Amino acid sequence: MSFDNRTIFAPATMVGESGITVIRLSGMDAFLLVSDCLSVSYNEFVKPKIENFKSHTTHLVYLFNGGDFIDEALVTFFKAPNSYTGEDVVEISCHGGSFIYRKVSDLLVKLGAFHAEPGEFSKRAYLNGKMDLAQAEAVADLIKAKTDEANKLALAQLTGKFSNKIKELRNDLINYCSLLELELDFSEEGIDLVERTELLNKINKLIEKFNTLTQSYESGKIIKNGVNLAIIGKPNVGKSSIFNYFLNENRAIVSDIPGTTRDYLEEPLIMGGIRFNLVDTAGIRDTQDVIEKEGVRRSMIKIDEADIVLEVEDVTDLDNSIVNKSRNGYSDKTIKVYNKIDLAGNITTKTLSVSAKTGEKMDVLEREIITKARSLVAGSSKSDVIITNERHRDCLLKSCEYLVNAKSQIEQGGGNELISFEIRSAMDSVSEIIGKTSNVDILNNIFSKFCIGK
Numbered sequence: 001m002s003f004d005n006r007t008i009f010a011p012a013t014m015v016g017e018s019g020i021t022v023i024r025l026s027g028m029d030a031f032l033l034v035s036d037c038l039s040v041s042y043n044e045f046v047k048p049k050i051e052n053f054k055s056h057t058t059h060l061v062y063l064f065n066g067g068d069f070i071d072e073a074l075v076t077f078f079k080a081p082n083s084y085t086g087e088d089v090v091e092i093s094c095h096g097g098s099f100i101y102r103k104v105s106d107l108l109v110k111l112g113a114f115h116a117e118p119g120e121f122s123k124r125a126y127l128n129g130k131m132d133l134a135q136a137e138a139v140a141d142l143i144k145a146k147t148d149e150a151n152k153l154a155l156a157q158l159t160g161k162f163s164n165k166i167k168e169l170r171n172d173l174i175n176y177c178s179l180l181e182l183e184l185d186f187s188e189e190g191i192d193l194v195e196r197t198e199l200l201n202k203i204n205k206l207i208e209k210f211n212t213l214t215q216s217y218e219s220g221k222i223i224k225n226g227v228n229l230a231i232i233g234k235p236n237v238g239k240s241s242i243f244n245y246f247l248n249e250n251r252a253i254v255s256d257i258p259g260t261t262r263d264y265l266e267e268p269l270i271m272g273g274i275r276f277n278l279v280d281t282a283g284i285r286d287t288q289d290v291i292e293k294e295g296v297r298r299s300m301i302k303i304d305e306a307d308i309v310l311e312v313e314d315v316t317d318l319d320n321s322i323v324n325k326s327r328n329g330y331s332d333k334t335i336k337v338y339n340k341i342d343l344a345g346n347i348t349t350k351t352l353s354v355s356a357k358t359g360e361k362m363d364v365l366e367r368e369i370i371t372k373a374r375s376l377v378a379g380s381s382k383s384d385v386i387i388t389n390e391r392h393r394d395c396l397l398k399s400c401e402y403l404v405n406a407k408s409q410i411e412q413g414g415g416n417e418l419i420s421f422e423i424r425s426a427m428d429s430v431s432e433i434i435g436k437t438s439n440v441d442i443l444n445n446i447f448s449k450f451c452i453g454k
């Protein structure tokens with residue numbers, strides 16, 4: 001039985017001018033509800049015997065609103081529990097177009113169905129045991145994936161590879177916990193079921209496993225969300241020109257007046273199969289102009305947020321590098337490039353020099369950026385499973401903290417109750433990932449980030 005008895009519906013495909021629009025309904029009354037608008041004839045309303053329809057079969061029907069014929073459609077029935085949500089599900093494939101969708105949507109509401117909230121289908125699938133929480137989250141990731149790598153990670157999570165890893169860790173914790181608690185029952189007999197040094201070794205190994213998995217988030221987040229690539233430098237060095245070159249459009253205003261870009265601009269870009277969030281920033285310089293000052297402040301924030309900083313200098317103006325002076329602690333993520341090589345004459349630099357104007361050496365710069373991005377992705381992927389979700393990372397960190405506490409309890413000769421309390425807490429935190437102990441607030445927060453219809 002579902003947590004909510006309402007029959008919900010939403011378009012499962014984009015609504016617009018297209019061949020068909022699929023509208024999905026789910027709920028214990030879904031079959032009954034649609035039976036009031038399906039007809040086997042378009043001349044008059046003649047109800048089909050849907051009680052005779054088998055699960056997973058598709059039927060040609062005519063949709064009626066009272067006496068009005070609305071559309072010809074194909075309707076597929078999925079009988080609970082063999083459906084995406086685990087409830088009775090009906091998929092209506094009507095003709096595309098927002099007008100038809102509105103008519104069918106009004107009809108379904110009239111018949112008693114409710115518009116689904118974002119992620120409500122997947123939430124029901126999770127609550128009805130069709131998938132665990134991490135798998136349900138992977139559905140949203142799969143839909144949003146923009147690159148091959150992101151797609152692969154979402155699929156690994158959806159098909160349970162990630163959940164199995166979590167279950168493995170959880171089972172280890174359950175084993176240690178139960179042994180410790182069993183030992184408590186035999187405490188009067190003085191029987192030791194768990195040797196302390198051995199337990200310490202095992203906890204240490206577990207902490208290591210947790211750390212490797214947690215660190216994989218550094219790669220995971222980049223694969224999932226893209227590499228933040230900030231183009232920075234003094235005013236007028238050609239940052240916006242480089243930004244436009246990579247985007248292959250005149251997105252940012254370019255002019256020879258220093259301080260043209262006031263606020264940062266952000267655009268997605270795929271290079272070498274990697275997703276980048278390309279950021280053009282305001283030129284950094286000392287200024288009394290209030291607006292420009294704010295622009296510079298924002299540039300500094302973007303530098304902090306960046307995974308890679310592309311620091312641009314003007315090859316004809318090498319002496320005056322304010323940016324160099326202001327640089328602190330981000331050098332390892334910086335690629336330095338000189339621009340305007342077409343004006344260089346006989347000036348030579350050891351650093352990569354390009355021309356955003358003529359395109360000279362821009363391919364070399366692109367390759368350098370891709371290589372650096374690849375090293376970021378590969379850098380922390382010692383783990384066989386990569387996590388991409390901040391919530392999962394936080395649960396693992398919390399769990400690891402409890403394990404570190406358990407470790408110091410063992411080292412200090414703490415009692416079984418105390419050690420087992422820490423291990424049990426670690427287990428609860430790791431269980432939250434797959435949804436074994438999630439509370440309602442956590443669930444609502446997760447599923448509200450989904451799109452409607454999933």
Ligand SMILES: Nc1nc2c(ncn2[C@@H]2O[C@H](COP(=O)(O)OP(=O)(O)OP(=O)(O)O)[C@@H](O)[C@H]2O)c(=O)[nH]1
Binds near residue numbers: 237239240254282284
């Ligand atoms: N010759 C030459 N001129 C360039 C090149 N790149 C940019 N410029 C020119 O340099 C001037 C400044 O370019 P922008 O791209 O606006 O520079 P910016 O760094 O974004 O400047 P601000 O937004 O003011 O910080 C413009 O006149 C561009 O046409 C280049 O490779 N060669």
Ligand SMILES: [Mg+2]
Binds near residue numbers: 240254280
């Ligand atoms: Mg600019």
